[in-house]
Amino acid sequence: AAGVIQSPRHLIKEKRETATLKCYPIPRHDTVYWYQQGPGQDPQFLISFYEKMQSDKGSIPDRFSAQQFSDYHSELNMSSLELGDSALYFCASSRDRGHGTEAFFGQGTRLTVV
Amino acid sequence: SQQGEEDPQALSIQEGENATMNCSYKTSINNLQWYRQNSGRGLVHLILIRSNEREKHSGRLRVTLDTSKKSSSLLITASRAADTASYFCATAPTGANSKLTFGKGITLSVRP
Numbered sequence: 001a002a003g004v005i006q007s008p009r010h011l012i013k014e015k016r017e018t019a020t021l022k023c024y025p026i027p028r029h030d031t032v033y034w035y036q037q038g039p040g041q042d043p044q045f046l047i048s049f050y051e052k053m054q055s056d057k058g059s060i061p062d063r064f065s066a067q068q069f070s071d072y073h074s075e076l077n078m079s080s081l082e083l084g085d086s087a088l089y090f091c092a093s094s095r096d097r098g099h100g101t102e103a104f105f106g107q108g109t110r111l112t113v114v
Numbered sequence: 115s116q117q118g119e120e121d122p123q124a125l126s127i128q129e130g131e132n133a134t135m136n137c138s139y140k141t142s143i144n145n146l147q148w149y150r151q152n153s154g155r156g157l158v159h160l161i162l163i164r165s166n167e168r169e170k171h172s173g174r175l176r177v178t179l180d181t182s183k184k185s186s187s188l189l190i191t192a193s194r195a196a197d198t199a200s201y202f203c204a205t206a207p208t209g210a211n212s213k214l215t216f217g218k219g220i221t222l223s224v225r226p
Binding site for chain 1: 214
């Protein structure tokens with residue numbers, strides 16, 4: 001069965017650079033979530049989209065932005081990267097805003113800022 | 115404290131024993147989900163329990179939900195070394211929003 005695909009799996013960037021993370025949700029899933037997980041931390045909700053519209057916003061820095069495209073894939077854009085942005089970034093997708101069904105997570109993108 | 119607080123934070127048991135992990139939350143929820151994560155890997159969905167359910171089983175997993183106490187427990191029976199991982203509960207709130215909130219994970223170590 002198709003799963004959530006994230007790319008790239010690993011990314012190394014220097015401070016003040018920009019990064020773009022991509023997420024391809026499971027087909028027919030209408031909701032996409034982005035999470036940030038620092039070392040030894042729990043996943044922190046960043047932002048979600050429902051039917052290509054922003055649905056909820058969490059602790060996403062102003063330097064970050066995200067969007068969902070017509071084919072339902074989503075991108076997380078990160079600018080002016082800081083050392084503290086080094087983390088695992090997960091994308092997840094679900095149906096029906098996650099109210100009735102579970103969210104499926106991708107394998108994550110490990111971002112290292114040096 | 116945060117939504118979806120788990121306790122204990124770390125648990126070490128012998129293979130074959132049962133492991134019980136608890137989670138508390140603060141707001142009204144539509145459902146509560148438990149996830150497992152092996153070190154540095156993705157989050158794997160284990161089980162979902164809806165707000166109108168009190169108990170659910172899936173293989174060696176048993177989850178309970180007490181909405182009056184805003185708490186849930188995950189029981190893993192007959193644990194195996196392969197169950198060693200971090201476990202998180204996550205809550206989906208009521209209302210027209212899409213936000214799955216995770217609590218702090220519980221690190222489970224199962225000794226062979």
